[in-house]
Amino acid sequence: MSESLWSLPADELLRRAASSDPTPGGGSIAAVSGALGLGLVLMAVAVTGDPALDARRERGEALLARVVPAADADVAAFGALMDAYGMPRDDEASKAARASAVEAASVRATVEPLDLVATLVEGLALAAELEPLVKRSVVSDVHAGADLVRGAGRAAIRTADINLAALERGDAPAAAGLRERRDALAAALEEAV
Structure with missing residues (x-):
């Protein structure tokens, strides 16, 4: 798939995710879901309109700028893996x-x-900081956004797990360090407020 997932209409993205095509898969859909969750958190900041939240909004936008390309990066990583197997x-x-x-x-x-x-x-930490600072009328959006972010993180862990298992079976030198990082991130994800 050469076009960005972000250029697809939502109904086309859903159709492709539900098809027999291997992409978009769990990692790319996790990135899309995580981006939408962060978007809800940022929307709550925008609706609140408090200039005291500008620095946090900038942090959120920087996080979003890292999450958005992860959708296409996952598709590319899968393509590279399939090319290698071929x-x-x-x-x-x-x-x-x-x-x-x-x-x-x-x-x-x-x-x-x-x-x-x-x-x-990091997005979950930001949502936790913002929850008591946004207007009460949009706190549910912060909660919903955080729920999507956490779920996206869990889905991304599952994507990492399938590849990590293959590395461990092959005794790849990188496997031990990746396992340690995976376990630390999974714990951090669950511990985030």
Whole structure:
């Protein structure tokens, strides 16, 4: 898929997500959902209209700027992994090249969703800070946004898990560090207020 998921009408994005196409998958839909959740939190700040919240709004916009590209990055990471799996295995040299490419692509396909989770954990912290500061009439939007962000983080963890499991089965050097990061982020996601 060469076009950005963000250029699709919502009904087309939903149709593709519900189709047999491999993308958009869990990681990219997690990014879209997380972005929408952050959008709700930012909307509550905008409706409140308090200049004292400007710095927090800027933080939220910076987080959103990191989450939005994660949707297309996940699609690209999956494509790179599929390309690696499709490499020839005709002789020992090509088998070794394929194994190396699969490992590198699997690392990328694990790092991308973990980076998303790290950003979403920051988004949850921001939502918790903003909840007592926004107008009461929009606090439910902060809550709903935080719920979407947390759910998106959980979905991104699941995307990382499938790739991490493959790295662990292959005893990839990066696996132990990625497992440690995954577990720390999963705990942070659940502990976030």
